[in-house]
Amino acid sequence: xxxxxxxxxxxxxxxxVNALTDTExxxxxxxxxxxxxxxxxxxxxxxxxxxxxxxVEFAPPPQLRARVLAAAAxxxxxxxxxxxxPRARGWGRAGGLLAAACLxxxxxxxxxxTGSDDDRLAQLSSQYGRFSDLLSTPDARLVTATGAxxxxxxxxxxxxxxxxxxxxxxxxxxxxxxxxxxxxxxxHGPRGAGVLASPTAPHVTDGVSGAQKxxxxxxxxxxxxxxxxxxxxxxxLT
Amino acid sequence: xxxxxxxLQSLPPDAGPTAEPTADDLLALVARxxxxxxxxxxxxxxxxxxxxxxxxxxxxxxxxxxxQEVMLEVWRTATRFDPGRGSAxxxxxxMTHRRAVDRVRSAQAATHREEHVARLDPARPFDEVSExxxxxxxxxxxxxxLSFLTGLQRESVLLAYYQGYSYPxxxxxxxxxxxxxxxxMRDGLIRLRDCMGVTG
Numbered sequence: 001x002x003x004x005x006x007x008x009x010x011x012x013x014x015x016x017v018n019a020l021t022d023t024e025x026x027x028x029x030x031x032x033x034x035x036x037x038x039x040x041x042x043x044x045x046x047x048x049x050x051x052x053x054x055x056v057e058f059a060p061p062p063q064l065r066a067r068v069l070a071a072a073a074x075x076x077x078x079x080x081x082x083x084x085x086p087r088a089r090g091w092g093r094a095g096g097l098l099a100a101a102c103l104x105x106x107x108x109x110x111x112x113x114t115g116s117d118d119d120r121l122a123q124l125s126s127q128y129g130r131f132s133d134l135l136s137t138p139d140a141r142l143v144t145a146t147g148a149x150x151x152x153x154x155x156x157x158x159x160x161x162x163x164x165x166x167x168x169x170x171x172x173x174x175x176x177x178x179x180x181x182x183x184x185x186x187x188h189g190p191r192g193a194g195v196l197a198s199p200t201a202p203h204v205t206d207g208v209s210g211a212q213k214x215x216x217x218x219x220x221x222x223x224x225x226x227x228x229x230x231x232x233x234x235x236x237l238t
Numbered sequence: 239x240x241x242x243x244x245x246l247q248s249l250p251p252d253a254g255p256t257a258e259p260t261a262d263d264l265l266a267l268v269a270r271x272x273x274x275x276x277x278x279x280x281x282x283x284x285x286x287x288x289x290x291x292x293x294x295x296x297x298x299x300x301x302x303x304x305x306q307e308v309m310l311e312v313w314r315t316a317t318r319f320d321p322g323r324g325s326a327x328x329x330x331x332x333m334t335h336r337r338a339v340d341r342v343r344s345a346q347a348a349t350h351r352e353e354h355v356a357r358l359d360p361a362r363p364f365d366e367v368s369e370x371x372x373x374x375x376x377x378x379x380x381x382x383x384l385s386f387l388t389g390l391q392r393e394s395v396l397l398a399y400y401q402g403y404s405y406p407x408x409x410x411x412x413x414x415x416x417x418x419x420x421x422x423m424r425d426g427l428i429r430l431r432d433c434m435g436v437t438g
Contacts, residue, residue, distance in 0.1 A: 011424075012424055013422075014424070018339045021406070045431060050327055053290040053331040055381075056292075059285050060285070068310060071306070077314055078318060080269070
């Protein structure tokens with residue numbers, strides 16, 4: 001992240017052909033919010049790269065057509081964005097959010113790299129698409145809390161997408177028969193929001209409307225119906 | 239919710255009833271939940287989408303899987319398409335490329351090191367990439383414009399775009415510094431843009 005903005009500007013080409021690493025992509029996207037000329041160049045170079053894509057046309061197997069159409073018929077479309085903030089004035093909040101999230105992402109990659117666990121990296125990169133989508137939602141908010149044991153939990157919440165991304169740092173490793181489970185707490189109490197794949201894996205959950213807090217507890221492998229231990233960290237969402 | 243208003247605005251005012259609908263026209267209708275329009279959009283873009291995924295992933299089964307994910311994502315997120323930021327083709331192909339590359343990278347991170355090294359085998363000919371871009375009338379321009387790039391520009395752009403390599407991988411494959419790869423990718427794309435008259 002020591003890249004200067006002059007360096008960042010030369011990344012337009014690599015960005016357009018998707019050749020940046022995840023962390024650089026996040027840093028560059030933050031930069032784009034502030035750099036009108038970069039954004040214009042990226043739009044042009046992306047459109048140019050598209051021509052390369054259109055040139056390698058190949059018909060998919062015919063049976064996929066019915067399958068895709070049937071799946072679409074059963075899939076709810078996202079609600080449209082609220083009007084976009086004008087780029088020149090609106091970048092402050094979104095930029096701050098992206099920058100904060102970028103730092104979180106960097107922290108994560110560092111954690112994962114030092115863990116030298118390829119599976120975790122794979123997981124991070126497959127989660128990353130959803131991560132950046134969620135962050136670019138205009139109403140996305142980032143909230144952070146530190147638990148008594150020193151672990152930090154961060155949640156990116158998007159009411160319009162009805163999704164929450166949970167990230168954590170410094171969570172103690174657990175014995176094999178224990179897992180970290182996320183809970184969303186509303187007026188009716190906690191409800192399970194999934195088990196973390198690992199103490200360092202980002203976790204996405206939906207159904208966040210109405211939730212006032214997110215909490216993380218240690219549970220037996222497979223997760224519990226209701227929390228069975230005190231939370232490691234609690235994040236206020238409202 | 240401003241959904242309808244926005245979709246109506248994005249319909250071109252001059253699209254006559256007999257005009258062949260473009261991907262942009264169809265995507266605007268898809269954004270309003272029009273399943274028939276999605277069916278037509280599928281017919282218009284599925285070849286390009288599948289072709290690119292297959293080019294990047296090579297594996298047929300994985301390509302089919304990612305293709306279905308991308309097409310469903312087009313349906314699901316059509317409501318977020320902003321015609322002010324680029325064409326429907328660019329939006330769809332950008333999503334396609336990113337998904338394909340994400341799949342390559344996560345598969346790569348999960349495989350053993352030897353396989354990773356094998357993927358970086360410099361013996362794999364670059365010409366194979368250029369040859370893919372062949373034949374059809376509308377593809378000739380791409381091919382002609384690619385010929386105006388320097389060798390390093392062309393290789394940098396094509397290795398990243400068609401094979402899903404990150405720029406550090408391209409650098410190690412071509413044996414050139416990281417900074418050089420970045421500028422070659424940018425210069426190469428700028429030259430292509432100017433040759434093809436792309437305006438964004």
